[in-house]
Amino acid sequence: MAVRQVLTWGDPRLKIKNQDVGDWNPELEQLVEDMFETMVAQDGSGIAAPQVGININMAVVDISGGSDPNQKVVLINPVIIHEEGEQTGSEGCLSIPGVQETITRPMKVIVKTRKPDGTWQELTGEEFLARAFCHEIDHLNGRLFVEYLGAVKRGIIQRKYQKQQKQ
Ligand code: NI
Numbered sequence: 394m395a396v397r398q399v400l401t402w403g404d405p406r407l408k409i410k411n412q413d414v415g416d417w418n419p420e421l422e423q424l425v426e427d428m429f430e431t432m433v434a435q436d437g438s439g440i441a442a443p444q445v446g447i448n449i450n451m452a453v454v455d456i457s458g459g460s461d462p463n464q465k466v467v468l469i470n471p472v473i474i475h476e477e478g479e480q481t482g483s484e485g486c487l488s489i490p491g492v493q494e495t496i497t498r499p500m501k502v503i504v505k506t507r508k509p510d511g512t513w514q515e516l517t518g519e520e521f522l523a524r525a526f527c528h529e530i531d532h533l534n535g536r537l538f539v540e541y542l543g544a545v546k547r548g549i550i551q552r553k554y555q556k557q558q559k560q
Contacts, residue, residue: 396434397427397445402489402554408535411448413470417509425453425467433459437487439525441532444488452529456521466516468506471530475503480520484528484538492554496541498524 400406414421424447432440432453441452450470457464478500485493502523504516518526528538539547 395427396431399431399435399440399444399487400446401558402537402539402551404488406446406448407443407488407532407537409443409448410535411443411450411533413450414507417511421451421509424451428453429455429459429465432487435487438521439529440487441529443532443535450533452533454522454525454529456525467509468504468526468529469508471504471506471526471533473502473527473530474505474515475501476523476527477501480524482521482524484524486528486538489537489539489554491557492539492550494539494542494550496524496538498527502526504530 424442428440428442428445431445432438432455436458438456438458439452439454442449452468452471454466454468455464476499479497480500481495481497483493484496500523501517501519504518504526505513506516507513516526531538539550542550
């Protein structure tokens, strides 16, 4: 087990296309464990593989932040197949430390996702879990949550963020 380095806003690896996960193997198993450990170490509720520099369609979510093993979810080649309702709330990202913004997301989503054994399952997420699923799947599509903000607001946050990073 190891905590991996998390790439931050501006790193091109957060924006490039991610490959679908193929056959399961011990290396992927290790990556999943490391991603959960990295997420907990940084007080997150999810992390996507590209955030640790591995450009594949895989993410982990645990809205208990590591306190309830039953809430660990591994998303493999996930696709949102249904969304309904709306929620507006505060959101942050391990790749943009120190930035929290109000973002509107669906209240409920159904995600089709592969299991390590190659079979597929459908997972339903509501409220914060729906937000976490959407946030992580966005990462797999090269999208960061600040991209939902208007260009002016995003520009202000980006300049402030870059200044902070230099200190
Ligand atoms: Ni994120």
